[in-house]
Amino acid sequence: MLIDTTLREGAQLFGAYFRMETREDILSGLLRLGVDEVEVGWVGQEGLEELVRRIRHGAGETKLSVWSPCRSADIRTAATLGVDRVNIGIPVSDAHMGKRLGLNRKGLLEKLGRMVLSAGLAGINYVSVGLEDVSRADRSFALDAALLAQTMGASRIRLADSLGVLSPRDMCELVAAFRMHLDIPVAVHCHNDFGMATANAVSALQSGATFADVSVLGIGERSGIAATEELAAYMAVRGGDVKYRVEYLRDLCALVAGAAGVDIPRNKAVAGADIFACESGLHAHALSKSPELFEPYDPALIGADRKTAVGGKSGRAAVSSALGKGKTAYPAEQLDNLVASVRRMSWELGRPLTPNEFTDLADSIHKH
Template sequence: MLIDTTLREGAQLFGAYFNVETRKRIADGLIEMGVDEIEMGWVGQEGIHEFAGYLSRAANGTHLSVWSPCREKDILAAAELPVDRINIGVPVSDLHIEKRLDTDRQSMLRKLAAAIHTAREAGFKYISVGLEDISRADPDFSMSMALHAEVCGASRVRLSDSLGQLTPLAMAELVARFRSRIKIDIAVHCHDDFGMATANSVTALDSGADYADVSVMGIGERSGIAATEELVAHLSIRGGRDSYSTEVLKDVCLFVSSAARVPVSRTKAVVGTDIFACESGLHTHALSKLPELFEPYNPESVGTSRKVAVGGKSGRAAVRSALSECGVDSAGADIASLTEAVRQLSCRLSRPLTRSELIRLSSGEVLS
């Protein structure tokens, strides 16, 4: 299941500022998409009360959570929000415990117990504990923290690869180790510093994790985390999860792209404008026969469309097929000569040809 944290992790992206109205639009898209939980922000975030009120009315069954540091006053502040879950962050690596917090392991165990107690007393029925920087933590201590969280009444532990250090094989081992020892839910939070976030998240879910954190366009600190659109598409199309809606992915990504000022690469997985564009002779000819030969899924399933053009990489079959699509009868035409003209013009222009240019070339017009 997916925890979308665009409004918390994503909002921490350098230079990204989402006002309340922008957050509402993003949340509406996430709800329509069918994510299982929305981490709506952090305690003390500007406009959090107004936004939480709106989201609690719009949620339509989606779980709502808020992030809080491991401090009593923040947990109590979180309890004033209309959310049903709290995500408490606690570092488990000695580097953070000693150098950032200037404390020790035993103190962190006591602090965690106190935080969970406070959350329970404040009325939270579902308490998630994020074990931060777990990939650089001592394995025995991080397991002790997870077991301690379970005994104290936590509902979930979130294994946070805070600096994107893990590979899929290492992630599988990590999840399997925790799954064998704890009975509460397991989530993962995978950063993308080495481009592994989506792969690590998919692997974690396949290895026994119950939840994976995601963010639209993968935005977040540094290079971000696993991308919502990639996990939704994978789980829906490959995994058969019909609770997720893939048709809205592109619109949501385009809106977040504009709001965060992060351009969408034309080859971006799932939502790029050119992921179903083709001009290669072999591929275009095959697509005209059977799209499944070179398409992993139907373009319409992710809100986009196929784009086929002729150019410097096209062969005669592709040119003939393109003419047919343009309504031009190619019977008796010198396809070999026309194909050469197409290739030459495309190379001069450094791009595929438009429909108009192909039709004009086929009529014998000389284009420069």
């Protein structure tokens, strides 16, 4: 299951400021996509209560949650927001406990136990406890914290690789260790500092985690977290999960990119403009015969289009195929001349030829 946190983690991206209308548009897009849970923001965030009120009636099966520090006043506030779940964050590494909170291990466990208990007493029916920096924490102590939270009434434990230092194998081992001892679901929050976030999230889900945090385009602190579009597409296409309406992904990515002021690389997985573009001769020729040879899924599944072009990497097969599409009567003996001309022109332009450029070039050679 996917917990989208674009409006919490994503909003922490340096320089990103989402206006209320934009937050509502993003939330509507996430509901249309069909994510299982949306973390709509954090306690104390301006306009949070209004946002929840605006979208509450249209949330359908998607659960709405909010992030809260492990403080009694914030937890009491969270209980009044009308969300389905409250995600309480608390660090479990010694460095964070000592330098951020001024607590030792015993003090942190006492605080955690009190806060989870108080959340239940405040009327919060679903308390998720996020163990921050768990990847650098003492494993046995982190397990003690998780078990205490479970005993005090927590409904979920969220494991945060806060600095993105884990590999997929490390993530599998971490999740398996917690799943072995817990009776409540495990979630993961994977940062992308070494480019591992999406792979770690997939590995976690395959190793027994029930939930994975994601954000659109992976935006968030520093290099962000696992990407909504990548996880949703993978689970829909490879996992056969029909609840995710992945045809809406690219529009959602464009919306978030504009709002956050980030560019989408043209080769960005799922969201990029050129991920189904092909110029290479062998690949282009194969695509014309059987697209699945060089495409992992039908572009139409995510609302994308296939495009092929001839250029400096094209050979006889690709150029012949392009001629056939253009319905140009062209003598076979002149094909080599056309291939050479296509390659030369493409290198001069520094890009593949447009359909009109190719047609004009073919006609010019044909006439001579």
